[in-house]
Amino acid sequence: MYILRILAVFAVFIIAVKLLRKYQKKIKFFTTGFDSRFSFSEISLLWQTAVVCGLNDPLSLFWSMPSLSRCISEIKSGADRAGKTGDGGMQRLLSKLYSYRTHIESAASDKRGLSSTRAFESGLRLRIVLAGKGVFASKIVNNARELTVSIPLQNGQMSVEGKDWIGKSISVYLWRTGDARYIFDTTVIGSGVFFGKAVLYLKHTEKLLRTQKRRAIRTKCNIYASLFIIKDKVIDYNRVETQSGYRCLIEDISESGAMVRIGGKGVPNIQLKMQFTIDGKLIIMFGIVRTVEYNSSIDQSRLHFECVHIEPQMKNQILSFVYNIMSPEERKAYELFPADEDSEASSEYENFTDDEDKTEADDIDDEKSEGDGDKFAFELSDTDPPDMTDSLIGDMLGNE
Template identity: 45%
Template sequence: DYGFKHSEISALWQLAKKCGIEEPLSLYISENSVNRCISSVIEEAKQKGAEDSTQVQAFLEKLYKFKTRVILDKENKRGIESTKSLDANQKLSVILKGKGVFKSRILNNGTQLIILLPYQISKQSKRPEFLSESEWDGKEISVYFWRNGDAGYAFDTKVIGTGIFRSDKALFLMHSTKLDRTQKRQSIRCKCEIYAQMYIVQQGEKIEYDKVETAPGYKCLLEDISEDGAMIRIGGKGKANVRIKIQFEINGALVVMHGVIRAVEWNSQIGQSRIHFECTHIEKGMRNTVLAFVYNVIPPEQKEIHQAIEQASSEENQVQEETSTEENVQKENSSQ
């Protein structure tokens, strides 16, 4: 399933023993065991000056694919079966038949699931708008949410009451044990702050995947990244379904990703867009560079440096961005 040749499986088993892993079969269930093997391969290849060789990069690619499967298999088994497992502040999308889709979040989870009175953002005023509580009371609704580090879920339930919870107008919902999983992740994504150059691929333009741009492009910031794409912040209003190329460095290594803008979140107040970028092509060595960053699997001599930089960066960026929408929701909700 992972594309290993018989000789590579043998080498992987020998590598496991070399790394002090007594039972090689633990590689199938232990992320840490796979980490030790990957780090060993990188370190040994670096000592021999062969880290960029085709053979080493091909073997690393298979190891990363193997690691991804180990992580996702573990997470897929960790899925939830009841709304009683949900945490407070979990963001929700709520559908009320005939009225549309509303935003909400969990206020409290006890004998009942208590959520903020759902709202929609007005296209004209950009402020939250609410239906009266009576329009929700007793209604059947559908709820969708994305559980951090897991997957998307959906469930149907009934509004069994309305009222006030800690000064917020709220709906009281019946719990559900029938949760449908809506999506399983195919790649691992991590948050980051990487400055990059973005280039628009014109319609009809011949794409040269191995070309490295020397002229400056549009400046942008990668906010999260995976081997399959990234979340990109740019100044100005982005446009969906546009082919682009992004170029940046990770730990001094050049990475070029080709792909398509699948969706755009436009924030008119700050004049910026968040772009959902799907990568359709990346060279094997560059994919491994991204995966090494995502998994933070680096040789021992670089690990302390990386941790120091990461710690300094996190301390400098402790202040989180608060949106005016959330502030408006609290004001509007409490004033009604």
């Protein structure tokens, strides 16, 4: 009897080991899914999708952007075929997947961060703070034994001469496109002339502070949209505008906001509704103009639009566009009609950031902003619609 019990326990142990080996990948997949805050049903769908996609390592969904993008594409395609695109549960799952993909991309971006000023490339725009004198604009013109920057200017004027900078401790702020904002303290060790232009020489440092205020991932685009000024105290988020609004051009976009070009001089602190389509699907974003960059030479403004409300399905559609995730059917249609036919025309425009006037929302009180609403509308409606613009324009420092 005792021997039979031992044999039974041994048999159970052997079966358990075999089952564990057989389902080891699946068990680890589900454990990782729970750790990543997905529900059991969502993890089951992800597992099935990984099998359909033929992924050799299903766990790669939790760390590989290409694998995750492929998985999202398959789920979107399946939902479209089953007519469940508008299903609440499906949209919640897509929101989680997009959020997780953003997390993976942000983590990868953190690892790409620079640790020394020696790695900065020429051309980066700087904001330099000199104690007692204020904020100055400059840019990197060379990076060798010292960091060579153009003479800092205030409002386009040289208010502090080169020799007066020598020996001064300064704080430097810069935004590196596609990376993050960097802040560092250094000392001006000399002044001189570089290729005929007055410059300062800064001491290199390894102490960089890297910050990323915005966690949303943006992508460049050229999408025409209609703007509507919000004047109602109670906003109807379900209303679709049928009248034409003020035409504008979206130059980059994320689920949390956009860079918008308009004709005329824009005003910050204005509440706006922006309506447009992506891949034939209606998108409505509600938000506020946080910052305005005005270029008087071409009489156009770039609005830093912050989204405060967007429906989940529309948000997921934007994220699909940002991450270039399309179902097989959408991809076929997209390949028939390329989106960059006007890219050559866009290069004809001059750099917008020259002679620009940047206005912050915080500099204008609420009373003034509300009073300027009609003026803002007049300037938009009274200006010819902007053409395709330079999609390669670098972000103005601080445009996070």
